[in-house]
Amino acid sequence: MTHNNSNNFNQENAYIQAQKRLKDLKGFYWHAFFYVLINLFLLVMIAINSGDNFWHIGTFSTPFFWGIGLAAHAMGVFGKNLIFSKNWENRKIQEYINKDKTRWE
Template sequence: MEKYSIEPYNEGDSVSDFRKEEAYLRAKKKVDTIIGFYWHLAVYLVVNIFLIILIGMNSNQGFSGFGPYATAFFWGIGLAFHFIGAFGPDFFFGSNWEKRKIEEYMDKERKNWE
């Protein structure tokens, strides 16, 4: 039988533990979202390669035209939205991109004034 020590209640510790737990849960959810996107990407590639080959080999037009690529195109739109949902819109520009660009253009304007 294990013995547990009883420590005095410290309100600051419980709040800190709660915040750490909350941060962990947010991070875990973010990682799960990213893993979900990568699974979606893998399935997209496998299925669409198969469909493009299958449709291209069995159609009169072969691999020309939009037919063999239609599924990949429209599914790709959904995949793009999943990417934005997983990585956020700041993925391309970064979190401080807008601020840096404003400062860059303000610096150019200052040089023109001098």
């Protein structure tokens, strides 16, 4: 009987974690959507109103600094899996095992 309760707890816990990850992912997608939408609007407005001075450093300051924030948000949502996925980790472990094995043979 305890095994069943433990299994239910793990399933509930996994479901709660999955819901949290989904909420985080949706939050990132909305953030990215508004980043593109607002920055396009700003760049078009600057292009219309700036004349020959469009290529000024200030023109791209909002997309640049907001982009840093968006990248930080992506790292928070996707974490180390953005660069170092579980598949990559498993391949590296296997590579090290094979190297050690050939070294001792």
